[in-house]
Amino acid sequence: METPASRLLAYHARTAHCAARGEYxxxxxxxDWKNQPVAFRRFRAPAGGEAGAVRLVELPFRxxxxxxxxxxxxxSARVRDTPHSRLWGEGSTGELAAEVVSIESAACxxxxxxxxxxxxKSGQSEWSLRCNPSSGNLHPVEAYVLAGNSLLAGCxxxxxxxxxxxxxxxxxxxxGHGGRVEGGGEQEMADRDCDRDGYLFHYEPxxxxxxxxxxxxxAPGYSIPRDVLLVGLSSIHWREEWKxxxxxxxxxxxDTGHAVGALRASAALLGWDVRLLPSSSQALSGLLGTDxxxxxxxxxxxxxxxxxxxxxxxxxxxxxxxxxAAVPAWGSEVSWFGAANPLSKQHNTFGLxxxxxxxxxxxxxxxxxxxxxxxxxxxxxxxxxxxxKEEQEEEHAADGRVPRVYDVIQSRRSALEMVPRQSALPKxxxxxxxxxxxxxxxxxxxxxxxxxxxxxxxxxxxxxxYVLLRSQSGxxxxxxxxxxxxxxxxxxxxxxxxxxxxxxGDVRRxxxxxxxxQSIAGNGTFAVAMVSMQFHETVRRCPHAYRLAHYDAGNVxxxxxxxxxxxxxxxxxxxxxxxxxxxxxxxxxxxxxxxLYMGAVGKAVVDDRLTDIPPYDPSADPDV
Numbered sequence: 245m246e247t248p249a250s251r252l253l254a255y256h257a258r259t260a261h262c263a264a265r266g267e268y269x270x271x272x273x274x275x276d277w278k279n280q281p282v283a284f285r286r287f288r289a290p291a292g293g294e295a296g297a298v299r300l301v302e303l304p305f306r307x308x309x310x311x312x313x314x315x316x317x318x319x320s321a322r323v324r325d326t327p328h329s330r331l332w333g334e335g336s337t338g339e340l341a342a343e344v345v346s347i348e349s350a351a352c353x354x355x356x357x358x359x360x361x362x363x364x365k366s367g368q369s370e371w372s373l374r375c376n377p378s379s380g381n382l383h384p385v386e387a388y389v390l391a392g393n394s395l396l397a398g399c400x401x402x403x404x405x406x407x408x409x410x411x412x413x414x415x416x417x418x419x420g421h422g423g424r425v426e427g428g429g430e431q432e433m434a435d436r437d438c439d440r441d442g443y444l445f446h447y448e449p450x451x452x453x454x455x456x457x458x459x460x461x462x463a464p465g466y467s468i469p470r471d472v473l474l475v476g477l478s479s480i481h482w483r484e485e486w487k488x489x490x491x492x493x494x495x496x497x498x499d500t501g502h503a504v505g506a507l508r509a510s511a512a513l514l515g516w517d518v519r520l521l522p523s524s525s526q527a528l529s530g531l532l533g534t535d536x537x538x539x540x541x542x543x544x545x546x547x548x549x550x551x552x553x554x555x556x557x558x559x560x561x562x563x564x565x566x567x568x569a570a571v572p573a574w575g576s577e578v579s580w581f582g583a584a585n586p587l588s589k590q591h592n593t594f595g596l597x598x599x600x601x602x603x604x605x606x607x608x609x610x611x612x613x614x615x616x617x618x619x620x621x622x623x624x625x626x627x628x629x630x631x632x633k634e635e636q637e638e639e640h641a642a643d644g645r646v647p648r649v650y651d652v653i654q655s656r657r658s659a660l661e662m663v664p665r666q667s668a669l670p671k672x673x674x675x676x677x678x679x680x681x682x683x684x685x686x687x688x689x690x691x692x693x694x695x696x697x698x699x700x701x702x703x704x705x706x707x708x709x710y711v712l713l714r715s716q717s718g719x720x721x722x723x724x725x726x727x728x729x730x731x732x733x734x735x736x737x738x739x740x741x742x743x744x745x746x747x748x749g750d751v752r753r754x755x756x757x758x759x760x761x762q763s764i765a766g767n768g769t770f771a772v773a774m775v776s777m778q779f780h781e782t783v784r785r786c787p788h789a790y791r792l793a794h795y796d797a798g799n800v801x802x803x804x805x806x807x808x809x810x811x812x813x814x815x816x817x818x819x820x821x822x823x824x825x826x827x828x829x830x831x832x833x834x835x836x837x838x839x840l841y842m843g844a845v846g847k848a849v850v851d852d853r854l855t856d857i858p859p860y861d862p863s864a865d866p867d868v
Contacts (some may be wrong), residue, residue, distance in 0.1 A: 245770035246858045247366070247782050247787070248787040248813065248868045250727070251599055252599055252783055252787055252790045253780055253783055253784070254305045255599035255600075256790070257836070258463070258490070259490050259494065259762060260351075260823035260824065260834075261577065261820065261821065261822050261823060262823065262824050263757075263825045264820065264821040264823055264824055268644050268694030269276030269489065269490045269491040269560070270489050270490040270594055271487075271488055271489025271490065271491065271594075271679065272486070272489055272592060273641070275486075275487060276486070276592065276715075278589075279486065279588040279589055279590050280486065280588070280764050281382070281480075281482060281483045281486055281544075281584065281587040281588050281606075282430075282587045282588070283381055283383055283450070283506045283588075283855060284383065284448060284450045285374060285386055285585060285587070286455070286582075286584070287446055287455050287457055287539070287581070287584055287585075287587040287857045288582050288583065288585065289581070289582055289583070290583050290721065291540075297581065297582075298455050298457075298581045299455070299456040299581065299613065300453050300454070300455055300456075301347075301445070301453060301454040301455075301456070302453045302727075303347065303350070303351035303354065303355070303395075303450065303452050303453055303454060303467055304347065304348055305324060305351075305352050305355070306320050306324075306352075306355075306650075309860065310311050310860070310861075311602075313454070314324050315348045315351070315352065316348060317840075318347075319349070319352060320344065320347055322513075323352060323488050323513060323650045324342075324648065324650060325433075325648065326340070326513055326563075326648060326649045326650070326818065327646050327648060327649070328576065328647040328648060328649050328807075328810040328811055329781075330645075330649065330750055330805070331512050331513075331649060331806065332679075332680045332683060332807075333683065334814055335360055335439055339402070340512070340513075340514075342471075342514065342515035342516055342555070342556035342557075342559075343514040343515055343516070344471060345391070345394050345470065345471045345472065345473055345555060346394070346395070346396060346654040347396070347738060348511070348594075349514055349710075350389065350391070350417070350473060350519075351513060352510070352512060352513070353473065353475075353510050353514060353516075353554060354387070354389070354447055354449075354510075354779075355375070355449075355452055355504040356375055356389050356506075356509075356510035356513065356650065356653050356654075357375055357503070357507040357509070357510035357511075357707075357740070358374065358375060358376055358385075358447060358448045358449050358506065358507070359374070359375055359377075359378060359452055359859070360365075360372050360373065360374060360449055360450060360860060361373050361374060361451075361653070361656065361859055362486060362654075362657075362856060362857065362858070362860055363856075363857035363858070364854050364855070364856065364857065365854065365855040365857055366854050366855070370806070370857070371853070372450060372859070373389070373657065374449065374861070375506050375653050375656065375816055376499070376502045376503045376505075376506035376652070376802070377499065377502045377658060377805070378499065379434060379483075379484060379487075380658075381440070381763075382483045382484055382486075382487060383483060384480055384481070384483040384484050384495070385477055385478070385479055385496075385499050385502075386446065386447075386476060386477070386478045386479070386480065386498050386546055387447040387449075387476070387477055387499055387503070388445065388446055388447065388457065388475070388476040388477075388478070388532050389444070389445045389447060389454065389473055389474070389475055389476075390442055390443060390444050390445075390475075390476065390531070390572065391439075391442070391443055391445075391467065391472075391473050391474065392438070392439025392440075392441055392442060392443070392467075392468045392469065392470055392473040393441055394439065394441050394470035394471070394692075395443065395468070395473070396443065404645065408583075409679055410586075416444055419624065422845045426615075428545065433454065433557070437468050437469060437470055437562065438467035438468060438562065439461070439467060439468050439470055439472065440461055440462050440466070440467050440468075441459075441460075441461055441576070442455065442458075442459070442460060442461070442462050442468060442572065443459050443460040444456070444457045444459070444460070444531070444532070444533070445457060447770065449650075451860075452860065455582065455659060456581055457532075457533055457581055457582060457644075458533055458574070458578055458579065458580050458581065459578070459581065460574055460575060460578030460579060461574075461575045461577050461578070462570075462574060462687075462837075463573040463574060463575040464573050464633055465573070466572045467563075468563065468572065469526050469555065469559045469560075469562040469563060471555050471556055471559040472554065472555035472559050472560060472562075472563060473553075473554045473555060474521075474551060474552070474553055474554070474572070475551070475552045475554055476508060476528065476531065476532045476548065476551045476552075477500055477503055477504075477548075477549050477550050477551075477552070478532060478534055478546040478547060478548045478549055479496040479497075479499070479500060479546065479547050479549055480545075480546050480547075480587070481493060481496055481544075481547060481596050482544040482587065482588065482591060483496075483544075483587070484496050484594070485591075485593060485594055485596060486591075487589065488622050488722075488808070489594045490594040490595075490596070491598050491819070492596060493595070493599055494794060494819065494840070495819050496547075497549075497637050497790075497794035497795060497798070497800060498795075498797060498798040498801075498817070498840070499818060500549050500550070500791075500793050500794075500795055500797035500798065500843055501687065501797060501798020501799040501800075501801075501802070502795060502798045502799070502801070502802045502817075503798075503800040504520075504550075504552065504795060504799050504802075505556065505800075505801075505802030505803055505806075506653075506802060506863060507552060507796065508579055508610075508651070508799075509547070509653060509802075509806060510653070512649075513552050513649050513650070513823075513852070515556065516554050516555050516556060517554075517555070517556070517557045517560060517771070517836060518553070518554050519552065519553045520550060520551075520552060520661070520687060520688060521550075521551045521552065521553055521563075521571060522571070522594075523548075523550065523551050523571040525570075525575065526572040528548035528550075528551060528571055529548050530532045530573060530574065531548075531551070531571055531572060531573065532546075532548050534546045534547070534548045535578060536580060538583070539580065539582070539583045539584055540583070540584050541583075541715075542583070542584075542609065543583070543584035543585060543586045543587065544584075544586070544588070544591070546584075548793070550795070551571055551728045555758070556597040556712050557749060568651060572697070574770070576616035578809050585812070586673075594862075598666075600862040601725050601738070602644070608774060616732070640851045647809075647810035650715075652806055652809050652810045653806070655804050655809055657806075657808060657809075657810045657814060657848070658814070658816045658817065659764065659768075659815070659816045659846070659847060659848035660764075660813035660816075660817070660848070660851060661763070661767065661848070661849040662767040662768035662769075662833075662844065662846035662847060662849065663767070663813075663846070663847045663848070663849055664767045664768075664846075666847035667767070667768045667769045667813075667846035667847045668699050668701045668702075668703050668769065669702050669703065669770075669811075669813065669845075670702075670703050671702055671703055671704035671705045673811060674699075674702045674744075674769075674770075675704060675738050675741070676806070676807075677804070677807050678712055678741060678742055678743050679738075680803065680807050681695060681712060681800060681803055681804060682714065682741060682742065682743075683725070684711060684714075684799060684800050684803045686714065686715075686716055686796050687792055687795045687799055688788075688789075688792040688795075688796075688797045689716060690782055690786065690788075690789040690792045690793060691776070691777065691778070691782055691793075691795075692715060692716065692796055693714065693774045693775060693776045693796050693797045693800065693840060694711055694712065694713055694714055694724075694774075694775050694776075694777060695707060695709040695712040695714065695772050695773075695774060695792055695800060696710070696711050696772065696774075696775055696830060697709065697712070697770050697771070698751045698752075698754070698755040698765070698766075698770055698771040698772070699751075699769075699770045699774070700750075700751070700752050700755070700766065700767075700770055700771070701768070701769050701770070702769060703737055704783045705737075706745070706748045707748065707749060707750050707751065707752075708745060708746070708747050708748035708749050708751060709745075709746045709747040709829075709830070710737065710743060710745050710746060711744050711746055712741075712742065712744070712745060713742040713743075713744070714800075715742075720730040721742035724777040724836075726777065726778075726832060726836050728830065728831030728832055729831045729832070730830070732744075732746040732747065732793065732831070733745055733746060733747070733748075734746065751829075752766035752767075753766060754766075754829055755771040757822075757825060758821055758822055758826045758829055758842075758843055759771065759818050759820065759821045759844075760820040760821055760822060762818065762820065764816060764818070764846075765818060765842065766843045767844050767846060768844045768846020769813065769846045769847075769849070770844075770845055771818075771842060771843065771844045771845075772801075772842065772843045772844075772845070772847075773821070773826050773830075773839050773842050774796075774797035774801065774839065774840050774841040774842070774843075775802060775826070775837050775838065775839050775840070776793045776797075776837070776838045776840055777829065777832075777836065777837055778836060779793065779835075779836075779838035780835045780838070791826055793840060794840055794841070797840040797841040798817075798841060801815070801817050801843045802812070802840055804843055806815075806844045812844065812847075813845055813846060813847060814845070814847070814848035815843055815844070815845050816843065816844050817841065817842075817843050818841070818842035818843055818844060819842075820842065821839060821841075821842045823838070823839055826839035826842075827839065834842065
């Protein structure tokens with residue numbers, strides 16, 4: 245009998261690139277540029293349609309621009325000055341104090357996680373870069389924000405004219421001069437720390453603004469703490485399918501993991517934690533409105549994937565839902581606004597509906613998969629003591645060499661190729677990166693993916709294959725209970741890190757070959773393969789583990805992006821690899837060890853043909 249697990253595993257086998265058979269997963273024979281998906285989703289009122297006119301909230305930038313005010317001096321200085329090492333729990337001054345939830349802190353969270361970090365131009369072509377990797381201008385991940393009255397308390401007043409509907413008109417009720425925006429009802433009197441009124445916004449990263457999708461009262465038994473933001477992520481599979489064909493579902497999930505990693509880093513800058521909430525596809529569709537066929541009748545569908553709670557650690561525990569539920573639900577009084585824009589006129593699809601639906605199904609037995617996955621970076625002993633790190637930063641502060649979180653986030657880029665002669669990395673820095681990655685928490689409670697490293701040019705470290713064993717927070721990493729065909733030495737490199745040398749020798753050509761013969765995997769400092777051990781068994785137990793494992797892989801590689809950028813190196817995520825060759829190189833069978841993602845780190849080749857453009861034109865006014 246066909247089950248969600250069997251459909252997912254059949255999809256995974258069908259979409260594997262196989263070197264032994266010389267076969268690749270099905271994809272388009274050529275790119276249909278006339279039907280390239282529009283880069284950004286909009287919800288607007290169609291002419292003569294039933295959808296209500298949408299409201300737009302223009303979020304403040306760090307400094308005043310486009311007629312918008314900037315962030316407060318305190319928040320701006322915090323973002324500007326926080327060293328990158330604080331993302332990894334290093335420093336002797338304690339945890340960063342949590343920012344209150346406001347329109348400014350929400351703007352900071354969104355722009356540093358999902359906003360634009362730059363634009364590139366080549367000839368007549370121009371495209372956007374995001375803080376979260378987006379598959380080369382494909383942007384499959386959409387983000388929604390659900391909050392109560394507290395978020396809107398800091399919105400500009402109606403007199404400023406900066407909050408408006410999609411026709412450019414002002415909306416005084418929405419801006420806090422009436423309706424529910426300023427609260428004051430019976431629920432507020434009963435519990436001043438929570439809201440039962442909810443506002444759902446869609447984030448438009450190219451203009452750094454929110455579009456109101458829904459407003460209303462939550463169902464009885466639900467409430468949102470005023471110092472918590474709920475961020476929902478969905479995926480438009482067509483964006484990836486247009487370019488990559490049948491393998492697109494994998495890439496959508498990996499990009500979602502990158503988005504989670506970006507949100508965790510941005511939230512840590514605010515002193516916030518990020519927690520994954522249990523959710524069924526049906527409940528999340530109802531909350532985000534992705535099940536509203538009338539709003540997507542002329543557009544490509546969105547698949548809701550997950551819901552994250554962002555805020556101070558003590559606030560996340562106060563999210564109120566009835567027993568057995570974790571995702572808020574709308575009550576009987578809710579208004580929806582806008583309809584989705586079509587992204588392409590024609591679609592050459594590859595039948596992803598079946599496996600995507602299977603991965604979205606969450607039965608009662610699968611709910612435990614969502615446990616865990618809390619903060620961005622858990623604690624742990626550092627390879628280099630935090631005090632020494634702070635002393636080093638003080639020495640470099642005067643010449644501006646201390647990497648700052650904001651600068652690292654904004655300057656993160658994917659390399660197109662590596663420069664072998666410049667890609668050597670000192671062993672102490674490499675081990676710091678390994679130690680940092682060991683702190684990246686797994687998403688959900690399924691077995692986390694392990695990181696297998698192909699070390700090429702690490703000074704003081706023998707070339708070869710190494711592994712960083714990962715575990716759930718608070719658990720001791722354990723060796724895979726499998727017998728590889730290749731003799732592994734299991735020599736611990738830097739105790740107490742669960743980082744082991746497996747095989748010594750030159751693996752540059754092997755790494756490049758496994759990455760579909762891409763030289764970038766062998767020309768850099770090292771390559772990495774994110775591998776899920778006993779993957780098939782895990783998915784059979786819990787089908788939802790399929791996408792959680794992919795999220796986890798993307799999340800770890802995003803941490804590698806940030807840490808390498810802080811050191812002046814670059815990372816590239818590699819989704820094209822021979823599934824069978826990776827397992828063979830590691831000495832395992834494919835049903836024992838499933839590679840879900842690869843990456844490469846090194847010194848990037850600079851492409852002089854490309855021109856850098858600021859992410860947001862300070863003089864432009866967003867279209868409506």
